[in-house]
Amino acid sequence: MSKPVSNRDPSIRVVLQPKDTNSQGSIFGGIILSYIDLAGAVECGKTTKQKVVTVAIKEVQFKAPVFMGEIVSFYTSTKKIGTTSISVHVEVEVLRKHETIEVTEADLTFVCVDEKGKPTPVVLS
Numbered sequence: 001m002s003k004p005v006s007n008r009d010p011s012i013r014v015v016l017q018p019k020d021t022n023s024q025g026s027i028f029g030g031i032i033l034s035y036i037d038l039a040g041a042v043e044c045g046k047t048t049k050q051k052v053v054t055v056a057i058k059e060v061q062f063k064a065p066v067f068m069g070e071i072v073s074f075y076t077s078t079k080k081i082g083t084t085s086i087s088v089h090v091e092v093e094v095l096r097k098h099e100t101i102e103v104t105e106a107d108l109t110f111v112c113v114d115e116k117g118k119p120t121p122v123v124l125s
């Protein structure tokens with residue numbers, strides 16, 4: 001799906017490399033997932049400076065392929081701050097021929113953990 005070029009600032013923006021491609025020449029879904037995870041963690045950094053780990057990534061559907069050399073933007077927003085968890089939404093878009101293509105979106109939950117890796121209450125930064 002395409003829409004007008006966004007003027008939002010993404011949490012991360014990446015250019016995908018030959019090593020990220022599958023045998024069809026498009027980008028592996030798992031590569032996009034790893035950047036979704038990273039962008040979500042960056043979003044959590046706006047809420048807290050604590051260590052966070054990913055506990056859940058809800059169903060992700062890829063709506064359009066991404067190709068090597070394209071600039072991919074990961075836009076994030078915080079949806080909920082729980083007792084120990086932070087839920088964020090990530091939207092993935094690629095700029096192609098002056099159009100913004102919606103690649104996918106995801107809902108993730110991160111948990112603040114202590115030095116033993118156990119959940120600990122969110123401390124707002």
Ligand SMILES: CC(C)(COP(=O)(O)OP(=O)(O)OC[C@H]1O[C@@H](n2cnc3c(N)ncnc32)[C@H](O)[C@@H]1OP(=O)(O)O)[C@@H](O)C(=O)NCCC(=O)NCCS
Nearest residue numbers: 053054055056081082083084085086109111113117118119
């Ligand atoms: C994340 C982890 C510390 C949570 O430990 P836990 O004892 O299961 O945690 P709890 O059941 O107390 O839940 C902690 C919070 O996570 C939320 N949560 C747990 N499972 C969830 C799920 N599947 N979806 C959404 N939220 C979830 C709980 O609702 C709770 O939120 P709240 O405190 O804001 O109410 C533990 O599961 C873990 O270490 N997982 C591996 C994390 C990791 O390494 N991720 C990287 C991928 S390898």
